[in-house]
Amino acid sequence: MTTRTGLVCGGAAGLAGVVTLLVAGVGTAATAAGVAAVVVLGGGVLARSGRLVDLAGAVLFLEVLVAALQGASATTVLVGGGGTVLAWTFGHAAVDLRDDLGTGPSVTVESAHVAGTTALVGVAVAVTALLFRVDVPRIPPLALASVVLGAIALTAALRR
């Protein structure tokens, strides 16, 4: 019997949280938020609390926002955003697996989840970064925002 259910996902969540902290910790405020987020994330995984994991994800997101406002590069912000999503997702996966499987074996499913999700989010980050670098005529920020908001409305309407 293994008592390590959720260990792989929990470890991956911590790693993603630390990477986000290091990447987006460009100033004191951002670093403080990142440290707090990693601590809360660890507590949430250990206490099997989805709410704490949500809180940790929100604080990591806040760290990335602060870093962007302090002048971090677009790549830094995107990598920090991707790391935030990964930390949040893996944290929830660790909690879910413990709830669903108890002490049942889960290394295979956790490894597949970590690899698959990292690949998906990594591709999304890479594609978004590449789009930003495409040499198209300059788009006014308001127009870019309108495109993104339109896309949000479109995805919100999907399958509902």
Place this chain on the structure above:
Amino acid sequence: MSEGVQRTGRWFGLAGAALVAVGVGLLARVPALVLLGGLGVTLGAYDRLAVPPAADVTVRRSLAPTEPSLGERVTVALTVRNDGDRTIPDLRIADGVPDTVRVVEGSASLGTALRPGAETTMTYEIAGGTDRCTFEPATVVVRDVVGVVARRARVAVEPDAVTWERPAGSALLPLVPAVARRPGAVPVDEGGEGVSFYAVREHRSNDPLSRVDWNRYARTGDLSTVEFRREQSATVVVVVDARAAAAVAPRPDAETAVERSTAAAVALVEGLPEDGHAVGVAAYSSQRAWLDPGTTEAHRRRARDLLRTDRAFAATPDGREPDARRLLARLPKAANVVFLSPLCDDDAEAFARRLAAGGHPVTVVSPDPTTTDTAGHRLARLERTERLRRLRAAGLAVHDWGPDEALRRVTERAWRDDR
């Protein structure tokens, strides 16, 4: 197989975060945040469009042994195979373990990823079953790689039942002598028909000639009659201490004292009627269970069914105290009582004393659940030993039943001590 698809909500709030990023980016004129919103939109689109893989799996179950005897562990192996043509990145399966058994080794659930045609097996052990136990269908949940959408299915798996057979042997205990009723096997302190010598008395005219002591007549010329120790059948009530306080075990994976007591009661119900005793069953529990003493095969079957299926023997904690007065009032007059209890609290000892005070010959069989790994456990063992000693001093027949000892060894020791 029944199926249902549901979104797990794992990425709930992602679109809101993207909106916040875009809004702040616009207000602060930071293009990177608008771009971050774009990343949120991309992942949000995946959240909306993802579909779970098909739950195209077959599940097999194997049981070993297939016909376990009472108290024996059963190893369950559940094999799941991906029959589809796509990899299942997240497959979770939980076997439908019957409510009436306990998983004592391993886990009845598994999480894995399966390529097409691949299979995996999980193994666990169950114990505590006392009759036919039917498995519920296994629950299979498959998810996409991120886990934003899940497909849940219930899969019936064969074989779906295991039956614990009646105990390998019945048990018979020496009973404490009681008042005379029917000829049988319990010796009483009274002369009469029987096989072992009891006394010689003056001949009476209606005494059978076969019991005249002819040797003495030849020696002295006096007629005298030999009396043998009378033996009788008894009315026995087997009382199982099935309170939640008695559901204690030396190890987490070991049988509880209630489970051992119930198994011993089943063995006694099998064994005692073979010696002509009428046997009844009762639970010393917050829930009532009672079967009047009887001797027939149908009665034995009823007693077995009661012990194996009645909730009163399940040691369910419900905060209520057992109704000892009602149980005592129900016992037939001078009935032998076999009380099966771990004697881990003063309440059990007090009840045994009340049984004896009520005029019932009491035999206590006490499964020992104590250990010596901590100071508290050593103290509990000392207290239990002292309770056993006090009950013996009070005249009760008390048999201590070691944690890893077979019931047969206890009964053999009881018969040896009785001689």
